[in-house]
Amino acid sequence: MSWPDPAGDGTPAAGAPHDATTGWHADAQAVAIKSGRIVFVGADTGAERWRGPNTRVIDARGATVLPGLVDAHTHVANLGEALSRVNLVGIETEAEAIAKVVERAASVPKGQWIVGYGWDEGAWANRYPDMGALSERVPDHPVYLKGLHSFAGWGNRLAFERAGITATTPAPNGGEIRRDASGKPSGILVNNAVALIERAIPTPTPDELDARVLAGLEAMTQAGYVAVHEAGADSTLMPSFERLSKTNRLPLRVYAMVAARDTAFTRRWVSRGPDTTCAAMLCVRSVKAFYDGALGSRGAKLLADYADRPGHRGIGGRQYGFDEALMSELAKAGFQITIHAIGDAANRAALDFFDRVNARGERHRIEHAQILHPDDISRFAALDVVASMQPSHAVEDMAWAEERVGPERIKGGYAWRSLRRAGARLVFNSDLPGTDYDIFYGLHSALTRTDKTRRPAGGWYPDQRVTPEEAVRGFTTWAAYAGFDEREGGTIAVGRRADLTLLDRDPFTVAPDSLLGGRVMATVAGGRVIFERR
Ligand SMILES: [Zn+2]
Numbered sequence: 185m186s187w188p189d190p191a192g193d194g195t196p197a198a199g200a201p202h203d204a205t206t207g208w209h210a211d212a213q214a215v216a217i218k219s220g221r222i223v224f225v226g227a228d229t230g231a232e233r234w235r236g237p238n239t240r241v242i243d244a245r246g247a248t249v250l251p252g253l254v255d256a257h258t259h260v261a262n263l264g265e266a267l268s269r270v271n272l273v274g275i276e277t278e279a280e281a282i283a284k285v286v287e288r289a290a291s292v293p294k295g296q297w298i299v300g301y302g303w304d305e306g307a308w309a310n311r312y313p314d315m316g317a318l319s320e321r322v323p324d325h326p327v328y329l330k331g332l333h334s335f336a337g338w339g340n341r342l343a344f345e346r347a348g349i350t351a352t353t354p355a356p357n358g359g360e361i362r363r364d365a366s367g368k369p370s371g372i373l374v375n376n377a378v379a380l381i382e383r384a385i386p387t388p389t390p391d392e393l394d395a396r397v398l399a400g401l402e403a404m405t406q407a408g409y410v411a412v413h414e415a416g417a418d419s420t421l422m423p424s425f426e427r428l429s430k431t432n433r434l435p436l437r438v439y440a441m442v443a444a445r446d447t448a449f450t451r452r453w454v455s456r457g458p459d460t461t462c463a464a465m466l467c468v469r470s471v472k473a474f475y476d477g478a479l480g481s482r483g484a485k486l487l488a489d490y491a492d493r494p495g496h497r498g499i500g501g502r503q504y505g506f507d508e509a510l511m512s513e514l515a516k517a518g519f520q521i522t523i524h525a526i527g528d529a530a531n532r533a534a535l536d537f538f539d540r541v542n543a544r545g546e547r548h549r550i551e552h553a554q555i556l557h558p559d560d561i562s563r564f565a566a567l568d569v570v571a572s573m574q575p576s577h578a579v580e581d582m583a584w585a586e587e588r589v590g591p592e593r594i595k596g597g598y599a600w601r602s603l604r605r606a607g608a609r610l611v612f613n614s615d616l617p618g619t620d621y622d623i624f625y626g627l628h629s630a631l632t633r634t635d636k637t638r639r640p641a642g643g644w645y646p647d648q649r650v651t652p653e654e655a656v657r658g659f660t661t662w663a664a665y666a667g668f669d670e671r672e673g674g675t676i677a678v679g680r681r682a683d684l685t686l687l688d689r690d691p692f693t694v695a696p697d698s699l700l701g702g703r704v705m706a707t708v709a710g711g712r713v714i715f716e717r718r
Contacts, residue, residue: 185251185661186675187211192605194651208652208692215249217682220711225676242713247705248690250656251676252410252683253623254663257551257572257613260412260438261421263403264396266617270300272329278313281329282321294324297385303338305331312362315340315371328381337378344369347384356380393424398433405435405714408623408704410683412436413613413667415522415551416443416472429466435714437465439667441472441522445505450514458518462668469668470520472551473511476500476530479554479581479588484527487557491590500530508537515541515548520668522549522572528557528593535563549611549666552577553603555589556596565607570666572611573600575629575655576619582635582644594645600630601648610650611666612658623659623687624702630655631696638697652692682711 188197196202201211214231216224224234235241270288275281281303288298305312318327319341326343339347351367359377362370373381388396404412417425417440428434439462444450450471458469476498477483482490485500500506506523515521521541523534531553538548545568553564553571564571578598586594596602603610612630614621625636630650633643643649650658664674672681686705689698707715 185657186677189657189661190651190653192607194601194604194654196651196653200653202653208690210248210690212249212676215676215682215684217708217711220682222676222678222680222682225678242706244686244705247686247688248692249676250685250687250691251660251664251674252707252709253408253659253685254411254413254667254669254673255404255409255613255616255621255659256413256439256611256663256666257415257574257615258400258404258412258621259416259615259617260400260404260414261393261397261424262400263617263621264398264400266301267399267403268299268396270298270329271302272300273302273332275303276307278317281313282318285318285327285329286321289322289325292325296325297343298322298325298327299385300327300329302332303329305333305336312336312370312372313338314362314364315344315369318371326384328385330378330382334378335375337373337381339371339373339381341371343381343384344371347381349373349380353380387420390424390427393420394428394433397421397424397428398435401435401438404621405707405709406704407621408685408687408707408715409621410436410685410707410709410714411439411663411667411669411673413439413441413470413663415441415524415615416445417441417468418443418446419449422449422468425466429464432465434465436709437467437669437673439467439470439669441470442468442519444471444473444507444511447507447510450510453519454510454513454517458520460518460668467667469518470522470549471511471514472522472524473506474504474524475506475534476504476525476527479526479585482588484555484588485529485533486527486555486589486593487529487532488593490588491593492587497529498527500525500527501533511537512541515546518546520547520549522551524551526552526554528555528560528596531556532560535560535567535569538567538569539563547666547668552615554581554598555593556599556602557593558596561596561599561602561608562606564603564609568609570609570611571603572613572666573598573658574615574619575600575612575626575658576614578633578648579629579635579644580619582633582640597645599648600650600654604650604654609662609665610654610658611662612655613663623685623704624691624699626659627652627655627691628696628699630658631699636700652696656691682708684708
């Protein structure tokens with residue numbers, strides 16, 4: 185991937201291993217690595233010359249070797265938390281759910297909370313369980329099992345005790361405490377009442393948090409990633425990354441953005457300044473702020489009314505916690521400013537802000553850049569702002585996005601091709617754990633604009649699709665650029681850090697329809713094999 189970028193319409197550059205008649209072809213057979221660096225890229229015979237008595241030789245068996253993948257927008261602690269919960273998705277009966285909790289309880293010290301997720305409160309609505317059997321089978325752990333749609337929660341007796349929910353506890357506004365005939369809580373909380381129990385669950389200890397973060401990162405190594413850009417680390421999460429980095433426990437590189445919502449914490453970074461070398465596994469030179477909310481819940485800030493709610497334009501800016509003065513200070517101190525902006529008004533305001541701080545070359549970013557006014561698309565290139573976007577969001581939002589903004593504004597929605605044509609720098613990522621971070625799903629979404637069932641036929645606003653090269657660059661070379669790492673990572677070339685991802689199929693040559701179901705075969709970060717499929 186060390187050849188030049190494709191043109192704005194996706195046409196490969198002159199130096200690309202691409203032929204107008206035969207398409208893409210691999211540009212090397214072998215890579216040699218020494219002391220964490222790439223020392224050779226080329227033919228098998230050439231690589232043989234680097235083989236010594238202690239060399240480990242990995243036969244890729246025809247796998248496709250790409251530069252190590254980067255997910256440039258993640259929430260790995262949340263992923264770790266999700267992975268640590270008892271998984272009840274797809275469970276059909278109370279007995280099955282309890283069996284899963286009993287199994288977990290065997291490995292959790294008595295008295296510690298067990299949290300589960302995913303029983304279907306919609307499907308179970310006419311036969312809600314109570315705390316009886318759950319409390320009998322799991323008496324020594326407080327247990328809280330959250331519903332699939334987050335509008336019901338199920339707990340055992342100890343959990344209700346710890347939360348102090350009794351027969352006399354009033355239900356909060358918009359919530360319900362289910363009760364038995366005698367008026368005692370039955371074990372089920374509905375809507376806003378789930379907060380009564382959720383706030384009783386202790387925040388994780390530093391060790392527990394570290395374990396969660398590591399579980400999230402470990403999952404990322406298995407998914408082929410060599411680096412993540414963590415989109416918001418606050419005064420709790422950042423110290424976890426720092427502990428893991430200091431004790432050499434980070435399995436992959438973490439480019440952590442300071443969470444601007446934690447204002448006091450963020451202020452401390454103004455004087456501390458950014459880490460401009462990024463020599464360690466943890467690099468902090470970016471700050472993540474929010475300008476508006478999400479489109480689905482109509483929280484995104486629009487220039488005109490929502491198409492499906494006249495009189496409403498969402499909220500954004502100071503009302504949403506965006507502290508322009510603090511962000512300006514951080515920009516002056518040399519931080520990359522990253523702004524979550526979804527609606528066209530939020531994107532315009534974020535671009536206006538970048539225009540005012542006038543810091544071209546600082547690689548400031550807009551996260552999501554979801555709905556753009558046509559007049560603003562060319563400003564990304566003009567202001568040198570990176571558009572950081574999630575291919576999966578397009579195919580997951582397409583069911584309702586057009587209802588929110590109508591047929592005209594949707595043309596500037598998830599507008600990857602329009603941005604590329606206008607010369608903008610793009611980067612792709614997952615925003616996990618909200619969506620599936622499987623690279624093949626990300627590439628599939630970017631190339632086809634269809635969902636996992638391959639609908640709609642032909643793709644949703646297919647003019648905005650990107651080419652395989654652009655999609656792969658979004659997760660490699662362009663992601664490296666967005667994290668100031670393009671001299672070290674992002675391409676496979678002599679002298680670069682040895683970051684590689686091995687895939688069982690070649691995204692450049694397989695039909696886009698054949699990407700889903702692809703498998704990561706190995707992940708190599710800094711010359712270390714951090715994942716290998718057996
Ligand atoms: Zn996010």
